[in-house]
Amino acid sequence: MNSVALDKNIHNRKEFDCGVNELNNFLKLTANQQSNKDNSRTYVIEDKNDKSIIIGFYTLTMIGVELNLFAKKLEKKHNSNTSVGLVARLAVSKRYKNRGVGSWLVVDALLKLLNASEIVGFSLIVVDAKDGKKSFYEKFGFQSFKDEKNKMYISVADIRKSFTNRV
Numbered sequence: 001m002n003s004v005a006l007d008k009n010i011h012n013r014k015e016f017d018c019g020v021n022e023l024n025n026f027l028k029l030t031a032n033q034q035s036n037k038d039n040s041r042t043y044v045i046e047d048k049n050d051k052s053i054i055i056g057f058y059t060l061t062m063i064g065v066e067l068n069l070f071a072k073k074l075e076k077k078h079n080s081n082t083s084v085g086l087v088a089r090l091a092v093s094k095r096y097k098n099r100g101v102g103s104w105l106v107v108d109a110l111l112k113l114l115n116a117s118e119i120v121g122f123s124l125i126v127v128d129a130k131d132g133k134k135s136f137y138e139k140f141g142f143q144s145f146k147d148e149k150n151k152m153y154i155s156v157a158d159i160r161k162s163f164t165n166r167v
Helices: 021-036 072-077 101-120 134-138 156-166
Strands: 003-005 041-047 050-064 083-092 124-128 151-155
Touching: 003 101, 021 041, 021 050, 021 083, 041 101, 050 101, 083 101, 101 156, 124 156, 134 151, 151 156
Parallel strands: 083 124
Antiparallel strands: 003 041, 041 050, 050 083, 124 151
16 A cells, blocks of 8 residues: 545545545545645545545644643653644545554554654654544554543654564
């Protein structure tokens, strides 16, 4: 699999259905606009037989966070760094569920953010684990914020170690 930037001239956003209206509508109506405004970037996986078909997507951006929401150890270590990478949205088409696509999307998103952190320097990556997906993200090492159980984070250092150990 290979992710590419969403291209409204190639990708049929109207046919994408992950079963969550909020995610479907973001892809269909907002993702391209946000990219044009340099607010976020959305990446898709295309069907190898028909590049117009979107198998899944994720959106990346940066956000500011309050460090007191993290564990004390991280709060002390990163006290001057309040910008973090964000996997803002992630979804898989219902037609491609249960094939490992979601896991592949997470790994690909983390690799892109790891590369970005080498250029601009940020130490944490955040996800918002909606609709009971918390255990899915925990498999990758994400931990819950102190007070927001569905908002989760992982350190860039942990991601770097994970990928270094795989090579």
